[in-house]
Amino acid sequence: MSGKWNMLQSQSFLECNGRQRAFGLLDEGTLTELAGPRDRLSSPHLPVLGEAIQFDDGIVTGVGLIGKKPVFIASQEGRFVGGAVGEVSGAKIVNVVRLAREAFDRMVSARADLPEEKRPAVVISFDTGGVRLHEANAGLLAHSELMDQFQDCKGKVPIVSLIGGRVGCFGGMGFVAAAADVVIMSQNGRLGLTGPEVIEEEMGKDEFDASDRALVYRTTGGKHRYIMGDCNLLVADSIKAFRTALIEVLALPYGRMDGFRRIGSLEKVRYQLKLVDLCVKLAPKDSRDVWKYAGNENPTAVTDMSLETFLSTVRRLQVE
């Protein structure tokens, strides 16, 4: 057991599956799956369309520990129908967030001076294109429930988004991830709303050439999101690196979370509107124009920089 967990730590977050990520992110041997594969709660809708099912419907949900802190985790499996959200996988992620908040309420009612180290947290590892088209309507409704649950967590339970899987985090899950308190990404992680293929399909190749991988990464990838302030921490591509960042963030007092958030208050919206004004003023042709404006003299070099060099030299976008 111990060997397995230790070995996972050095493995690539990108290459791991959703279950390995959940298992390796939490303290060794502490993960209890809720609605795990043994419950065989799978999609009733996929078989109707002649598609294969998975007994966990492509998402691991459960509870574990980091130190003394109960951590409620959801980890999407990008290899199953693109990590897309259906009725069952949607209900699992919604309910794991609810359980975290209810746990907090219970703990506080038992003990008003709940120590920070025991305050429950939510961690979601995204690896998804959003709604699962085979059960699109149910998937869509699950997204709205998730945003509702996120708002309920405010002031109570911190929510941390992790993005480092192959699919990235797009569609409705793109705004769910952004609505968390903290976003942690690797360079391989991609975050956006409308996926590159969809933009190309709807608006044409002039608007976005989805086959240009470099363009895709510099528009949605971890480095770009870090420069824009959309991702708070950029880490190496290993389970251990994500886990270390997670431990650091969860050790902070809850009051510090507001400093990480992008959205969720009038003040934050006003700041984002300044960025929108900048967008109009700058009319960038490419994300590199924004990197340059942020103070990165040689934006082309940014793409190839090692993570260490990037983190120590990059200028992040700030507006007054």
Place this chain on the structure above:
Amino acid sequence: MDKLIGKGRAAIGMVVDPESFREGVIGDLIITDKDFGPGAVIGTAALGNETCTIIAIDAMKTNRKFRVVYAGIIGLEEAYKMALAVYHSIEADKDNGPGEKRPLVLIVDTPGNAPGKLEEIFGMNKATGAYQLALAEARKAGHPIIALVIGRAISGAFLCHGLQADRILALGPKFGTLVHVMPLTSIARITRLDLEWLQELAKENPVFAAGPDFFYRLGGIEELIDRIEDMRGRVIAHIAEVRSIKARGGYEELGPSGRGALGAKRGGRRMRSEVMETMNKEFAAVADRYLI
């Protein structure tokens, strides 16, 4: 049959008291720049005996600053403008008791969130997320929020503008109302499933078919409206109902979680509750190990 697709501005007049809509003004928010998110129409109106906030889409407007924002598409400015409308509504009523918060009426007719490169560079995901969080906050603060779908309520744009409401009302299919994630033709292409077969299955299966009646069966829409002249009365009636439910603390019966329960009741989403109950039971069995 009159249809209201593209007529968001006219629909405001059909719902609120005559001549009462003041555009661009909510509490101490005053927006005078006509080029700022022009497709998002926000303001204050009288509705029966009270003041309400209106957030609508004017699909006839084009945002000259963003080439992919036209015909009701929600772009960066539009989404943040709508978020401002919500936060200023909350602010304006902050000293009122929970039963005296102004209602918000969302008039929905939008085909999507802006699919553009600029939008992705600056983060369209944040803009739509910001508006949704604002609505959820207002709903939980006691403001009754009623969405009225008069035209298109498509996918992410419906999540953005509509699905965070306490109650969602929609004109029925005969008005050409479009409620879906993707048309069946696109689903067929992306999933590589046969279109004719999908069309056959869709007759009975609300989970992927397009149309307000299917969303109704899933509990995603509370009520379908048959006559345009009934819109105003139904909005007012739902505001009153929502108020009384909130007054007794029944917040869970409203909004997204309320529609989850409605989905089970109408037989459209049966697995959702089974999954949640299983998790609750399993967690209860181990909770002591984690919550000490």
